[in-house]
Amino acid sequence: MTSRKRQKRGQKHDRQSVPDVVGSWGFLLSLAFLILTIWPLLHLFLMNEIKEAQYRVDAIRNNITRIQQSIIEIDSEIARLSRADRIKYIAVHQLGMVDSQPTVDVIEVE
Known part of the structure; x- marks a missing residue:
């Protein structure tokens, strides 16, 4: 009878560990799935951001x-508008200004 109890205990222990193993494998598989799907999407997002930044630069x-x-x-x-000859031409012909340098008149007395 003790051997049957041991077998039942072993079976109960085996029954409990199967869901634990399946649960941990399920977690690992779902984690791997998330990593494998999110990584390429993240990569595409980052590459898009880099391309947009390069476009702005x-x-x-x-x-x-x-x-x-x-x-x-x-x-x-x-430089073209500041030339002295151009300024003088505009001053004399368009604005009617006269030369500001005084002229010297020479008077000869006999």
Whole structure:
């Protein structure tokens, strides 16, 4: 009779450990499934964020290049408009100004 009790105890112990093993395997399998599905999605999300950041950086670099080109053009325009001969021409012909340097008249007395 003692051997039957031992067998029943062993069977009860075996019955309890099967759900424990299945439960732990189920947990591990579900964890592996989550890792295998979330990892590629996370990778795609991060790659998308990186591409968007690169696009923004390229757009900013293009803006910087355009602004630098505009600065060069404006400096050239300033140099052209600041020429002394151009200023004198506009002053005399368009504004009717006269030469501000006094002239010396020479009078000869005999």
